Amino acid sequence: MIDLQGKRVGLYGGTFDPFHNAHRQLIESALAQFPLDIILVMPLGQPSHKTRRISLAAHRFEMARIGVEKLTRVIVSDDEIRTLGVDYTYKTVLRLKEQHRPLEVMILVGSDVLLSIDSWYRVADLMNEVALGVVRRGDDDIDTLHDIAKKTTARYGAKIAFFDMPTSTLSSSDIRCFLEHNGRLSGQCPTSVESFIESHRLYALSPVYSLINNDDWERLIAFEGWGWRFISQKRRVHSASVAQYAANLASIYKVNIAKAMACGLLHDIAKELPIEEQKALADNYFDDDTILSSFSDELLHGPAAAQLVSTMIKEQDTEFLDAIAFHSTGCGDMSVLGKILFLSDKIAFDRSFKRLEPIRALAEDGKIDDAMKLCLEEVFLALERDGVELNPYSLHAYRACAGNTH
Ligand SMILES: [Fe+2]
Ligand SMILES: [Fe+2]
Known part of the structure; x- marks a missing residue:
C-alpha cells in the first residue's frame, strides 16, 4: 500500500508505449522544480481518445517500472490499469484523494495538453481538485502558452504552474515506428527499457494486433x-x-x-x-x-x-x-x-x-x-x-x- 497521506503528489499519466528518456526527464525536472514529495507515474488502462492498438498493459507497466529505476520519490501505479473500462483523469483523482488523502495533487502535463484542455472530461470539476504543472520545452512559444494559461485560469479557476525541461525530439510513436521496422534503439529510452524491448521483440511482434x-x-x-x-x-x-x-x-x-x-x-x-x-x-x-x-x-x-x-x-x-x-x-x-x-x-x-x-x-x-x-x-x-x-x-x-x- 502506498502511503500518500498528507503528501504533495505529482500525477503523471500516459500510455508509455514505450517509456522513453523524455518521460524520465520530465519526472526529474518536475521533482527538481516543484516542492513535490512524490510522483505517481500512472500508465493508462484503456486510453479514452486513442484508436490505435496500444501495447498490453503488463508490457507498458513494466517499461515504466524499470524506466524510473533509481529515481527516488517516484512510484509507478497500476490504479488505472486495474480499473476496467475507459477511465478519466477526474475519476482517477477522486479515487486517489479518497483512498490516500494526499495534501494536494498536481497533474503533470506537456504543453500540448494545455491547448486541448477544453475537451477534458469534467474539466471545471477537475481543476477544482488539482493544480496543473505544465512543462515548458525550449521550443515552445512561451507567450502563447502563458496566454492560454491565463484564459484557462479565468474560465475554470485553474491553478497553473510552469516548469522547464530540455528540448527533446523523442516521441513514442516515432520510436514504435522505428522498432516495427527492426531498427535498433540507442539511447532513446533508459537502457533497461531498451533491453526489455529488444529481448521481448515488443514492437516487432505487435503489428499483428491490428488484425x-x-x-x-x-x-x-x-x-x-x-x-x-x-x-x-x-x-x-x-x-x-x-x-x-x-x-x-x-x-x-x-x-x-x-x-x-x-x-x-x-x-x-x-x-x-x-x-x-x-x-x-x-x-x-x-x-x-x-x-x-x-x-x-x-x-x-x-x-x-x-x-x-x-x-x-x-x-x-x-x-x-x-x-x-x-x-x-x-x-x-x-x-x-x-x-x-x-x-x-x-x-x-x-x-x-x-x-x-x-x-x-x-x-x-x-x-x-x-x-x-x-x-x-x-x-x-x-x-x-x-x-x-x-x-x-x-x-x-x-x-x-x-x-x-x-
Ligand atoms: Fe503455466
Ligand atoms: Fe505460463
Missing part, C-alpha cells in the same frame, strides 16, 4: 485488467509475452488471433492461488477424477485457470478452455490452438533456454507438430534432469505429434 477487430480487442483489454489482480508483475509480463507470441503463431496457422491472445493472457491466472484452491478448481473442471489424479501440484494451475475462466467470465468454449487446462502437459488430441498455447508458453520471448531457437524456427515455419515434438523432448530432458516423473498426458501429446511428423 483484431475492435470488439475482440476490447475484450482482450478487459481480460488483462480482470486477470491483473491474480498474478504478480513478473507473471503478467510472462502472460503478455505468451499472448503476443501466440497471436503471431495464430496468424501463421490461420487460427483466431484474439482467442489465441486470450489463452496467453489467462493461462497462468491460477498459478499463485493457494494450492488447495487450485485443487478445488481443477477438480471442478474435470468430470472424470482419473484425469486429475495424474496432475502433480505444479500442473494443477492449468485446469484451475480453465475453471476460473469458465465461471468468472462465463466462457464455455471447450477448445479454448482445454487449451488453457492442458497448457503445461499437452494431451493426445490437442487442437491447433492448444498447440499454439503450449508452444508459446515455452518459447515466447520472455524465455531463454538453450536450444530454443530451433523450436521457434519450426513453429514459425508452419511445422507445428515438429515444433511440439522437439519442445516436448526438451521438456522430457529437463524433467529427467530434475528427477520428476513424466505426465502421461505429455506422453500422449508426444506420440500424437510424432505420428503427424515426417
Whole structure:
C-alpha cells in the first residue's frame, strides 16, 4: 500500500508505449522544480481518445517500472490499469484523494495538453481538485502558452504552474515506428527499457494486433485488467509475452488471433492461488477424477485457470478452455490452438533456454507438430534432469505429434 497521506503528489499519466528518456526527464525536472514529495507515474488502462492498438498493459507497466529505476520519490501505479473500462483523469483523482488523502495533487502535463484542455472530461470539476504543472520545452512559444494559461485560469479557476525541461525530439510513436521496422534503439529510452524491448521483440511482434477487430480487442483489454489482480508483475509480463507470441503463431496457422491472445493472457491466472484452491478448481473442471489424479501440484494451475475462466467470465468454449487446462502437459488430441498455447508458453520471448531457437524456427515455419515434438523432448530432458516423473498426458501429446511428423 502506498502511503500518500498528507503528501504533495505529482500525477503523471500516459500510455508509455514505450517509456522513453523524455518521460524520465520530465519526472526529474518536475521533482527538481516543484516542492513535490512524490510522483505517481500512472500508465493508462484503456486510453479514452486513442484508436490505435496500444501495447498490453503488463508490457507498458513494466517499461515504466524499470524506466524510473533509481529515481527516488517516484512510484509507478497500476490504479488505472486495474480499473476496467475507459477511465478519466477526474475519476482517477477522486479515487486517489479518497483512498490516500494526499495534501494536494498536481497533474503533470506537456504543453500540448494545455491547448486541448477544453475537451477534458469534467474539466471545471477537475481543476477544482488539482493544480496543473505544465512543462515548458525550449521550443515552445512561451507567450502563447502563458496566454492560454491565463484564459484557462479565468474560465475554470485553474491553478497553473510552469516548469522547464530540455528540448527533446523523442516521441513514442516515432520510436514504435522505428522498432516495427527492426531498427535498433540507442539511447532513446533508459537502457533497461531498451533491453526489455529488444529481448521481448515488443514492437516487432505487435503489428499483428491490428488484425483484431475492435470488439475482440476490447475484450482482450478487459481480460488483462480482470486477470491483473491474480498474478504478480513478473507473471503478467510472462502472460503478455505468451499472448503476443501466440497471436503471431495464430496468424501463421490461420487460427483466431484474439482467442489465441486470450489463452496467453489467462493461462497462468491460477498459478499463485493457494494450492488447495487450485485443487478445488481443477477438480471442478474435470468430470472424470482419473484425469486429475495424474496432475502433480505444479500442473494443477492449468485446469484451475480453465475453471476460473469458465465461471468468472462465463466462457464455455471447450477448445479454448482445454487449451488453457492442458497448457503445461499437452494431451493426445490437442487442437491447433492448444498447440499454439503450449508452444508459446515455452518459447515466447520472455524465455531463454538453450536450444530454443530451433523450436521457434519450426513453429514459425508452419511445422507445428515438429515444433511440439522437439519442445516436448526438451521438456522430457529437463524433467529427467530434475528427477520428476513424466505426465502421461505429455506422453500422449508426444506420440500424437510424432505420428503427424515426417
Ligand atoms: Fe503455466
Ligand atoms: Fe505460463
